[in-house]
Amino acid sequence: MPFIPASDPAAESGSGNSGSGAGSPHISTAAADLVEARDRLLATGNRGGHRLDAPALRHALVDLFDFWLTAKGAEVGVKPGSGFSIVAVGGLGRREMLPYSDLDLILLHDNLPDAQVSEVADAIWYPLWDAHIKLDHSVRTVPQALRVAGDDMTAALGLLEARHIAGDEDLSGLLIGGVRRQWRADIRSRFGDLVAQTHARWRRSGDIAHRAEPDLKHGRGGLRDVQLLGALAIGQLTDQVPGLRPDSPGAGLSTAYTRILDIRTELHRISGRAREQLQAQDADEIGAALRIGDRFELARSVSDCARTITYSVDVGLRTAGNTLPRRGLSRLRRNPVRRPLDEGVVEHLGEVVLARGAVPAKDPGLVLRVASASARTGMPISAATLARLADTAPELREPWPPEALNDLLVLLETGHHMLAPIEALDRTGLWGRLMPEWGAVRDLPPRDAMHTWTVDRHLVETAAYASALTTEVSRPDLLVLGALIHDIGKGRGGDHSIVGAELAVQIGRRLGLPADDVEVLSQLVRHHLLLPIAATRRDPDDPRTVQSIVDATDGNPELLELLGALSEADSKATGPGVWSDWKASLIANLVRRGCAQMEGRLPAPPEPLSETQLAAARAGQIAVEIAPAIEPVRGGTDRHTFRVTMIAPDGPGVLSKMAGVLALAGLRSLSATVQGDSGSAVNSFIVVPLFGDPPAVGLLRQQLISVLSGSPADLRSKLDAKERQTAVPVASRGDGERPGVPALFAQASPKVTWTEGPDGAAIVGVRADDRVGLLSRVAAAIERAGGDIVWARAQTRGAAVIDAFCLAGPYPGEEMRSRMAHEILAAVPGLPPKPVAATDADDPDQDWNRGEAAVPIG
Known part of the structure; x- marks a missing residue:
């Protein structure tokens, strides 16, 4: 402690067990008795020879030091009414005395003569020094101590824990009460320094x-x-x-x-x-x-x-x-508003909280909407909100509804932004309700020195790294789910890959995944070490190595692609230096050679139109239908998910305008099927309202008619304005506000691929993170580049978009492909593009995201 009085030579002599008082006439055998008594407590507990447990030992030490100081104080005149008092801070002040902690003491006096104060101080300090007891000490009047507390943050924090030991209790009370009143009065001006000091301590330790x-x-x-x-x-x-x-x-x-x-x-x-x-x-x-x-x-x-x-x-x-x-001009502002983030979720004072009308007891999916909103906006979840959810929110029924699964995917696809909300859910018991298997890996320490994190944190870190690779695979949802649970079998005995594969089946079924996806998820967990082992422990150029990988994955290129991305995410989440260019090249080579032995899969065209849709198309009218959706991709019905079918005379820009109408109406597209017949476009969209219920059919039809008659530039302007509304301005505790944060964080570099279909048609693949009106923007970009969309299939899995557009006419040349890719990349959110890989540089039909400028969100 920094309580060293400049006027007291005895106090200036130092602290600790230096033995600086040896030979002093003030030495008493009582201090040696104190040390002997402490040593007996440490040896046997001094209670029938039994060893004291840790709490009992601390209490015994507090009693021992309190007794010694009280007796010694009385011996040298530190008594009630004497104008002296002994005050303890630190461990003794908190009644948490540890065996070898410093003894932190203040000798208070009521402005008494220096000679008298020095005599009393020497009589207390010297025996402790002589007994080699570590001592932090000071001699102060109450005003002096208050000045020190006002100038020194560490001193103030110590004095807040002060406790009277011996002597004039009223004098001690003046200090203890005065320090607390001063702290409360000054906390506004000192809070910033307190936070800065805390962060500096965290960085050091x-x-x-x-x-x-x-x-x-x-x-x-x-x-x-x-x-x-x-x-x-x-x-x-x-x-x-x-x-x-x-x-x-x-x-x-x-x-x-x-x-x-x-x-x-x-x-x-x-x-x-x-x-x-x-x-x-x-x-x-x-x-x-x-x-x-x-x-x-x-x-x-x-x-x-x-x-x-x-x-x-x-x-x-x-x-x-x-x-x-609030300080400064911020005091003049109106009270903070509650900005909507999701159904039943709003932002207030820079935190994610529940809307006033939210009823957690009747809304099991609210927990995941709160968590995904926190991850998307970067704002923490209010502690009161977490407590309310922990007290009242029911568990999700099994299988989960599609909305809940989608919110989980959005959470997992926000990269390292997911860490804080998942940690908050875990500390309050909510994450364990969503993932009952998590308990076995929670805080489980790694057995391998290469691992930086506990097993549960490693799983979340892996999912965070995997979110940056979602555009590299055709199933980003299975990638992030597999990353989250790939080591879930640890802590249970046996081979964690085998145990984890069994648990993955259980988890996948609970999440509501289709049976085929459950099988892929299980195989992803079972073989998550397949490629790293083959790349580093076997000859990657041996055909038998590649064949063993093909056999293990049952010839499924989708699974092999996922394993390659998971290997990268897992390695990066393990610790520094585990992932390297050498390891990356070996695994990429194995994935490429394995996929070459497997049959490629082209995007499937949509199902044929129904008789009702054909009749409406042949009538040549503009029509809109809304009905509850049955989504075949994930199975089951959900009252919050709807199918919107739009029919209108076909022409340039119809798809982008239809999709734009949905985005402007606050409907987020989960999937889309684009077709046509008899000169009419028949497009079906699976949508989820961002808030409340979808608009009325008549209103959607009027908006569609209006947008169809307008220009593409007008639609883009309206979508940009809508997107700006979704940016959440987070209030700062200063004189201004930070810029709005986007509704979704872009984690992965966007990717445009080209595939030639069996009839020579070009199929354009787009993988990117979502944004407001993305389908409309991408379709418009294709049309601006001269593309004529024959059919399309669009899917949004969490925050990841996987679209395929079949274009009319012959397969385009390199110049048109480059121009169209540039237009598409300008419309999607993304990170800076990746460097050109050596294996891709010679192939113009490889990923067109490489070398192109990506456009950030907002």
Whole structure:
């Protein structure tokens, strides 16, 4: 502690066990008795020879030091009414004295003569120094201590935990009450410095939950963070135990704090000194002493507790920031509005909260809509919202409705933006309801030193890296789902790939996947190590290696493609240096050679038109139909999903205009089938309203007539305006607002492919992240480049779009393909393009996203 009085030579002599008082006339054998008593407590517990557990040891040490200081104080005149008092801060102040922690003491006096103060201070400090007890000390008057607390953040935080030990209790009360009043009065101006100091401490000490040898006291998720919450609670900015129920993982903040404190207590006792870093050499003994298990079980317990504390302090800091009054011009603004994000989900004060009309008890899918909205916008979920959902939201029925699966895919396709909402769901018990299998891998430490993360965090990290590869595969939904559960079989005994494949069947059926997709998902988990092993442990040029891969994947090129992308995501999520250009080239070569032995699959044309649709088309009228959808891709019906069929005279731009009408009406397209007959376009769309119910059929028809008579430029302008409305301005705690964040984060580089059909027609494939009116924009881009769309199939899986457009006429030349690809890429969101791969440079029919400029969202 920084309480070193400049006027006191005795205090300036230092602290710790330097023995600087040797030979002083103030030395007392009582200090040696104190050390002997402490050593007996550490050895046997001094209670019938039984070893004290960690909490009992701390309580005994507090009693021991309180007794010694009270007796010593009375001996040297520190008594009630004496004008002196002894105040403890730190561990003794919190009644959490550890075996070898510093003794943090303040000798308060009521402006007494220096000689008298020096005599009393020497009489207390010197015996402790002589006994080699580490001592942080100061001698202050109350005004001096308050000035120090006002100037030094660390001193202020320490004094907030002050406790009277001996002497004049009223004098101690003046300090303790004064520090707390001063803290509450100054917290508005000091909050920024407090947050900056906290972040600096985290950078120095690291994250306890994912560190091999964590700093239990100063690391993120450690004891200092809980004490920080106490300081915020004293400042009346937040609750001391924010946002967690006792039955949540980690059993709540109090239990997590006590467990970390118990581990630190045993670390002191076993190492025989004040150590804050939990080292591997002590872990087994500490785990045995606390009856936790071996070092792996201890690491799992530490991770669990640290993540609970981290979640709590994040909520506390956020709540405190929102509680502070506005400053400057921001005080003149109107109260923050509640901006809609999804059905039943709004933004308020920079957090995702429930809409006033939301009823979680009747809306099982609300949890996933809240999480996906948080990931899409980058805003945290309100702790009150999480608590309400944990208390009232029912579990999703099995199989999940298509909407819930789609919201899960949106969440998983937002890259590393998903980490915070998934962690929040997990800490509050909601993620375990969605994924009951998660409990076996939660906080499970890795057995391999290459792994950076716990198993559960590794799974989420893998899904985050996989989201950047969704345009590289034909089934982005299965890629991110496979990434999320590829190691779900760990922690259960046996081969985790085999166990995980069985669990994948269970999970896939619960999510509502079709049987064929469940089988692919299971095989993806079963063989997720197939390509890395073949590439690094076998001869990749041996035809038998390639044949073994083809056999293992049952000749399914879609599965092999998914395995290649999963291998990359898994390696990147493992740790630094696991994925390299050398490994990437080996796996890419195996995937390419394996697919060459398999039969390619062309996009299938749509099903023939029904008799009703043919009759409407031949009538040459403009018609719109809306009905509840039965979506064959995922199975089942859902009252929130609708099929919209539009019929109108065919011509340039009809598809883009129809799709644009849906986007302007707030209907998000999940899939589309584009056909025609007798000079009419007959296009069917599976849509989900962003909010509420779809508009009336008559209103949609009038909008379609209006858009058909307008220009493509007018439609683009309207779509741009609609997209700007979906950007969520996140209020900052300053004098302005940050720019709006997009409704979806672009994670993967867009991709345009060309395939020649059996009749020589060109099929244009588009893979990209979604945006408002994307189907309309892409169709318009094809038409601007001179393409005539004969039929199309469009699918949106989560936030990933997979479209195929069949063009009339002969297969286009390279110049037209390049021009059309450029137009398409200008219409889709994306990241900077990837470098040209050596294997693709010579083939003009490869991916047209390479070397093209991508357009960011918004």
